Each structure stands twice: as C-alpha cells, then as structure tokens.
Amino acid sequence: MAALRRGAAYFFRSSARVLFNCKNTAVHKPRKWTNVLYTGIASLAVGGGLCAVPFKQVEQLSHDSLIRRAASLVTDSSSTFLSQATLALIDAITDYSKAVHTLVALQRRYLTSLGKLSAAEEDSIWQVIVGQRAEVSDRQDECKRFESTWISAVKMCETAAEAAYTSGAEHASITMNTNIQVALSQVEEAQKLSADAEKKLTETKVMEIERMAQHAASVQNNDEEEIPEAYLRED
Structure with missing residues (x-):
C-alpha cells in the first residue's frame, strides 16, 4: 500500500509538470496529452504494484460455444x-x-x-x-x-x-x-x-x-x- 501511495504521488506530480509545460500546446495537440496521460497511468499501474491484481480476460462467446x-x-x-x-x-x-x-x-x-x-x-x-x-x-x-x-x-x-x-x-x-x-x-x-x-x-x-x-x-x-x-x- 505504501508503494501504491508513493506511485500515485509521483504520478500526480509528473502529470502536473506535464500539464504546466504543455498548456500552450494542449489545445492544438490533444492527442499528445492523451498519450502522455495513458503512459502515466500505465506507469502508475506498474510502479504501484497493481499488476499483481489478477484480471480475468473475458472469453469471446461464439454461437458454437x-x-x-x-x-x-x-x-x-x-x-x-x-x-x-x-x-x-x-x-x-x-x-x-x-x-x-x-x-x-x-x-x-x-x-x-x-x-x-x-x-x-x-x-x-x-x-x-x-x-x-x-x-x-x-x-x-x-x-x-x-x-x-x-x-x-x-x-x-x-x-x-x-x-x-x-x-x-x-x-x-x-x-x-x-x-x-x-x-x-x-x-x-x-x-x-x-x-x-x-x-x-x-x-x-x-x-x-x-x-x-x-x-x-x-x-x-x-x-x-x-x-x-x-x-x-x-x-
């Protein structure tokens, strides 16, 4: 849990710096901000240890099954x-x-x-x-x-x-x-x-x-x- 909190704090500080540096270009390039945000979320998931949570992949149910x-x-x-x-x-x-x-x-x-x-x-x-x-x-x-x-x-x-x-x-x-x-x-x-x-x-x-x-x-x-x-x- 401590690692998760440290990862979350790091994510929010990083996000704040990115938002401040890119505020002039965010309106014209929203896709870049989206990519950065997704990257930050991925970093949070890996750095915070959320990868240890078992996620079950949903089976694609066909007519045959x-x-x-x-x-x-x-x-x-x-x-x-x-x-x-x-x-x-x-x-x-x-x-x-x-x-x-x-x-x-x-x-x-x-x-x-x-x-x-x-x-x-x-x-x-x-x-x-x-x-x-x-x-x-x-x-x-x-x-x-x-x-x-x-x-x-x-x-x-x-x-x-x-x-x-x-x-x-x-x-x-x-x-x-x-x-x-x-x-x-x-x-x-x-x-x-x-x-x-x-x-x-x-x-x-x-x-x-x-x-x-x-x-x-x-x-x-x-x-x-x-x-x-x-x-x-x-x-």
Whole structure:
C-alpha cells in the first residue's frame, strides 16, 4: 500500500509538470496529452504494484460455444428427469412384485386348506384374496403409468445426447449415454423380479384350477356315495 501511495504521488506530480509545460500546446495537440496521460497511468499501474491484481480476460462467446453450453444444460436436466422417472418406476415394480408374492401366498394357503375349512372361514379367506387381487391390479396400473413416463424420459435423453454430440459437447453426450445405460440396467433387474413373481402367480392359478377340479370331483363322489345310504335308511 505504501508503494501504491508513493506511485500515485509521483504520478500526480509528473502529470502536473506535464500539464504546466504543455498548456500552450494542449489545445492544438490533444492527442499528445492523451498519450502522455495513458503512459502515466500505465506507469502508475506498474510502479504501484497493481499488476499483481489478477484480471480475468473475458472469453469471446461464439454461437458454437453458446450452443455447447445450452446442450450441456439440456443433458443435465434430462439426466435429472431420467433419474427421477427410473426411481419411481423401480419402486412401483418392487411394490407390484411384493403384492403379487402376497397374493400367491394367500392363494396357496387357501388351496392347501381346501376342504378343511368351514364355509365362514372360506368366505373370510376369499375376501382377503379378492382385496389382494385389487391391490395387485392397482400396483400394475401404477407400473404402467410410471413406465410410460420413464420411456419418455429415455427418449428425451437419447435426443439430448445426440444434440450434445452434434453441437460439439462430446463429454456431455458420453455422460448422457452412460446414464441411459445405467437406467436401462436398473429397470431390467427390477423387471426380472416382477417377471418371477408373475410366473409364480401363473403357476398358482394352474394349481388352483387343478385343486378346484379335484375338490369338485371329491364332493360329487361323496354325494353319490350318500345317496344309496339314504335309500337304505328308507328301506
């Protein structure tokens, strides 16, 4: 700061002498005075230590650079959209899989107890099964809704990645394609779980048809066996 003050004092004394010596010619030659003034200012800047202050040169923004920046922003926002849509879809698929597994367990428990329950117990279990089937249907509709949103997000990200690449923002394009692949992999793993649950549900339905047919045949045989006994009692 002391050096800066000494430089400033020196500048003003020098400027005063120059102004006094050149007052007669200043009107006719203003450009010379301007050059002297600029030279004095430059001397002040160097002598006063102002050159130590970091000045950032302003980048000349071209249309290409502005487009690249905009493309990078688009990939960032698209990645956020894809991330949220992927998370929502995975949670929906997980809830759907859990609901299906619960339904499978209830139906198999019912089939195991078929013929051993009273009418009231069977009706109570069936009420629970019907409610669980409604839960499965609701979860499935939720999966379809989030899947539609997720597909739109994937398409948007693909478009954003392509736009970033053509605009010269290669890094943003590569990052976007990586995010797409990660989202596809995560959803695929979740869909494998739901497919396994649906497979077990299908197997349970086949089992239900077979057990119900066997139970109906057993009841019919019992009824046929009871008829002769009734006739014998009448005789």
